[in-house]
Amino acid sequence: MEVKDWAKKIDWSRRIKAVCKPCWEIKYCPYGSLVEYMPHEDDNKEKICRIFGHICPVFKVAEPFTETKELRNISRIIPREVQLKVSRRDNNICQLCSKSLLDKDIHFDHIIPWSKGGSSDENNIRILCPECNLKRGNNFESELLVIDFNELANGLIDLTQEMLYDIIVSIFIINNIRKENENDLTLENIFSKLHLNKQQEETAEIVYKLAFELDDFISQYLNNYFNKIEIEKIKYRFGYNKQIKIHTLQDTAKKFNVSVTNIQETEKKLFNFIGLNIKYLKNENELVTYDNKMIQEITRL
Numbered sequence: 001m002e003v004k005d006w007a008k009k010i011d012w013s014r015r016i017k018a019v020c021k022p023c024w025e026i027k028y029c030p031y032g033s034l035v036e037y038m039p040h041e042d043d044n045k046e047k048i049c050r051i052f053g054h055i056c057p058v059f060k061v062a063e064p065f066t067e068t069k070e071l072r073n074i075s076r077i078i079p080r081e082v083q084l085k086v087s088r089r090d091n092n093i094c095q096l097c098s099k100s101l102l103d104k105d106i107h108f109d110h111i112i113p114w115s116k117g118g119s120s121d122e123n124n125i126r127i128l129c130p131e132c133n134l135k136r137g138n139n140f141e142s143e144l145l146v147i148d149f150n151e152l153a154n155g156l157i158d159l160t161q162e163m164l165y166d167i168i169v170s171i172f173i174i175n176n177i178r179k180e181n182e183n184d185l186t187l188e189n190i191f192s193k194l195h196l197n198k199q200q201e202e203t204a205e206i207v208y209k210l211a212f213e214l215d216d217f218i219s220q221y222l223n224n225y226f227n228k229i230e231i232e233k234i235k236y237r238f239g240y241n242k243q244i245k246i247h248t249l250q251d252t253a254k255k256f257n258v259s260v261t262n263i264q265e266t267e268k269k270l271f272n273f274i275g276l277n278i279k280y281l282k283n284e285n286e287l288v289t290y291d292n293k294m295i296q297e298i299t300r301l
Contacts, residue, residue, distance in 0.1 A: 078108050078120045085122045094129040096136075096223045107133040156277035163207070164271075164278055165294045168238065168246060170211030172298055175244045213274045225273065226266075229256065233266050248295045250288050260284060 086108060092101050095109075109128040110120070128136070159167075177184050177193070187208055191201050218240060222231050233256055239246035249267075253260045261284070268278050281287040 078125055082120060082122045082125055083108055086125045086127060089122070090127040092127065094132055095126045096128060096132040098223065098228055099129050101127065101129055105130060109133050109136065156272060156275055159271065159276040159278050161278070161280065161290065161294075165298070166207045167211050167214060168294075169298050169301070170208050171215060171238055172244065172246055172301065174208075174211060174215055175239055179244060210274065210276070214271070217270075217273055221273075226269075230266050230269075232256070233263060234270055237263065237267065246295060246298060248288075249291045260288060 087103075087106065092103070092106065093099065094101060107128045107130055109126050111124050111126055112119075114120070173190060173194075174185065177190065187205060190208060191204065194204070196204055218234060218238065222234065226234065233252060235241065236255060237247055237249075237252045247255070249260050249263050252263045256263075264278075264280055271278050281290060
């Protein structure tokens, strides 16, 4: 499929970067596009759905079942029983940087901040080290809200292997520019360095914006959703190292003593977080051959 056709299919121009707090707290929107039929009320800004601009029916119809601060009494104090359960569950390890902690260094963190309606039950508490806890503050939206509402509503968008390698090339270029000068990391500078004309830029913009989404997720949020080994696999595969050297599926599998399928599963999980589903070649031998060829071409850039 041509990139422009693919962009049209996913309605690229309307991709939205977050869903409203009630949807996050109950893990999905139970009303979907029915929100279109809900009224506008300008005096209730905090209850307006960010996606459709209407009053969220979670407030209008199902208020007794929401997790919102105004409808229930929330204690900021984390009960001792909850602290013990979280300590056992997280094994005294910071959930952002993976540092092992002594009991005296443990900070119990509200994932959805208490100031924004987060509860003090064990599902909303995690262990952080003092440094990570101080950095985090209470701005949880960019860290934890669903990245794109269209993908939430319509399911994952299929990504062909050709598109996958376009994104890998883009990641490779992004990392090289970042190494040279972080300030040059803009679409305009990238297109200038690649000497693209206006028509080529239209296509490249779609791919690079996806690459920036992926890069942002790898750079900032990987620790929240992947274990230490998975993170190492991803960074090895995509060249997040001093040499900015990307690796084939086969080389990555050999490095971590796992199957190619195992690396594919980790890679697919990663792309799912930006709403994409990779459609790999079904025959593993053909896949490995194709992957080797494409990675060789990229490393020659």
